[in-house]
Amino acid sequence: MRAAILIAVMSAVTVLLRFLPFLIFRNNTPPYIIYLGKVLPPAIIGMLVIYCLKDVSFSANSHGLPELIASVFVIGLQVWKRNTLISILTGTIIYMLLIQSIF
Amino acid sequence: MNRQIIRQAFYKSLPVMAGYLVLGIGFGILLRNAGYGTVWAFAMSLFIYAGSMQYVGVGLISGGASILTTAITTFMVNARHLFYSISMIDRYKDAGIYKPYMIFALTDETYSLLCDGHTPDECDPNQYRFIVSLFDHCYWVTGSVLGSLLGSVLPFSTKGIEFSMTALFITSFTEQWITAKDHIPALSGLLGTAICLLIFGPEHFLIPAMLLITLILTILRSVEEKSL
Numbered sequence: 001m002r003a004a005i006l007i008a009v010m011s012a013v014t015v016l017l018r019f020l021p022f023l024i025f026r027n028n029t030p031p032y033i034i035y036l037g038k039v040l041p042p043a044i045i046g047m048l049v050i051y052c053l054k055d056v057s058f059s060a061n062s063h064g065l066p067e068l069i070a071s072v073f074v075i076g077l078q079v080w081k082r083n084t085l086i087s088i089l090t091g092t093i094i095y096m097l098l099i100q101s102i103f
Numbered sequence: 104m105n106r107q108i109i110r111q112a113f114y115k116s117l118p119v120m121a122g123y124l125v126l127g128i129g130f131g132i133l134l135r136n137a138g139y140g141t142v143w144a145f146a147m148s149l150f151i152y153a154g155s156m157q158y159v160g161v162g163l164i165s166g167g168a169s170i171l172t173t174a175i176t177t178f179m180v181n182a183r184h185l186f187y188s189i190s191m192i193d194r195y196k197d198a199g200i201y202k203p204y205m206i207f208a209l210t211d212e213t214y215s216l217l218c219d220g221h222t223p224d225e226c227d228p229n230q231y232r233f234i235v236s237l238f239d240h241c242y243w244v245t246g247s248v249l250g251s252l253l254g255s256v257l258p259f260s261t262k263g264i265e266f267s268m269t270a271l272f273i274t275s276f277t278e279q280w281i282t283a284k285d286h287i288p289a290l291s292g293l294l295g296t297a298i299c300l301l302i303f304g305p306e307h308f309l310i311p312a313m314l315l316i317t318l319i320l321t322i323l324r325s326v327e328e329k330s331l
Contacts, residue, residue, distance in 0.1 A: 017181050029193065
């Protein structure tokens, strides 16, 4: 029962965060918010890239090399082929091979 | 809603499928090991639908956290969703009956698929975005339930497969970098976050990073609006 209440709280707070901006700017959106809406997407994707790599340690045994090598492959493939699926699959397989067998 | 939209949306959602199934399975296993079975995995993935928060949530539930602690933790971990919603206000404004669900289902990964604003030519943008959101949600729930049912009997090592999510964000970043003329917003996000990570450490950098990015983009507004 207690777990169900905590799940409801997590759900409610998450839903609130997702809906809040839409509720606040329901009727008219200030030009500043429209501006942020245009420039935020690339900035947020940059933030998410760092967020995913936040636990990489450059002082650990691998020095963050598996992440670096796999990321370079992903970027290179994306620039070359422009195919998101190929880039993600290849990068992930390379990363798994690196951390499971080499580092 | 025609087959063309569903097919296009399915294709768009494929990069998320692999990651969500795998991370969902990881979550299901973790929750099972904490003593909560399939119904709980299903309910959490259906109603919370926020990957990293659910991983944190396993600890909250099994550790007997208070309601207040749970609410504050959820707020801190998920505050970045305010950002996603702000940048989708304009894009989702005509979504009609699809809108509430699309807002509910706006995760990091769905956001990264839809934030570039491109939709296939012959598809209704709102139906298309709705179906992409729905497919992603299905993958997440399916993965969680599978993980809970299978436990840890997977036949091969999946160590490192979580990199698929990192790769997804890197491809989104690369793709928008290629198509955009103005790289200042992308650089603000990347460098602003990296600086905050160095200063505040991996546990507490996200909210300072969001504030710093907003500050940088606000200061640069007069410059940026000319190039938009």
